[in-house]
Amino acid sequence: MATAQAQIRKGRKFDQVVEGAREVFLRDGFEGASVDDIARAAGVSKATLYSYFPDKRLLFMEVATRQCQEQAQTSIEKIDHSRPPPEVLTCIAQQFLGFIYSEIGQRIFRICVAEADRFPLLGQEFYHSGPMIMRAALVDYLRQAVGRGELVIDDYNLAADQFAELCKADLWPKVVFGIIHSVSEDDKARVIDGAVTTFMARYGVAGSH
Template structure:
């Protein structure tokens, strides 16, 4: 069992705690969210809250993981495997960037880095809850697209990872290093368009 999961108790008030915590984290951010306020929003005592999550970072990552799982599932439900690559890649890129550019996505990244020594499993668990799920789906789509003669790919895992990295070009490092603090839809559209053009130039049949 992973370190983080070993410290999380799931009982009848687990969902209640997660919902209350999500509301407070999204409203106040990680640093601004107090345990008192989270307990109040969840309708539980601080003792109950701590019995489920002994560390605020564990609670935040659990909230983030649950949200990421939901977003990944919504993306999968919307994905039409019969569509041409340009359309599917646009949907995948839009969903991916909407999350990593979001306030929650930025906070998750920073906490995973900051807590990598203390809780080395946090980032791994989060990655497997959503990003890995979407990667598997993208690889599956790329295989189907190759079978239809739309793409020419030998290394499907590498191609999927390359597309994700193309989507992070320019704006992602600027957000991480604090050069910018927001991303407009026009900026996001520019990155998505460039990523798809570059990917298709390399792998288009």
């Protein structure tokens, strides 16, 4: 199956276009972002913009995946594999929630859902650029923690996914359904503490809590 990247031509002003698009998408959202505004913010002609991205969704996907890759890389660099599980899990959760509740994180999620039927590659590329990378990093850490006798896990992928879901408890559905529009640091800390405590109760061993 051809990837969306195959439809994108790169060139001298490619980064310029992507940065201009990021600015406009953040300000106006996906539907509200016009090609004229993006070209103006990027300092290029519409013809140049279209030569790189023949579809606005492809441009948004480039912005989204780049943002996710940067976030995933930053998060992975902060993981100290030598530290005990509660400390590392707390750090991972802070990075995770910081992104999914950020303005760009929320826009990316909503647009991926809205465009899922018409443009399924959007969600697929987003998942592979961020969530899948972070999941793999968490699985790698969990294996090392098990090897040190700090955790007991049979299904690493399931355990990693369970932790991610614990981190979304309470707040995530309220944000998605518009019940709340912002999440405080205290709210996030409460959920993270509960997620780590619950995870350790399931997978921890004596002395690792």
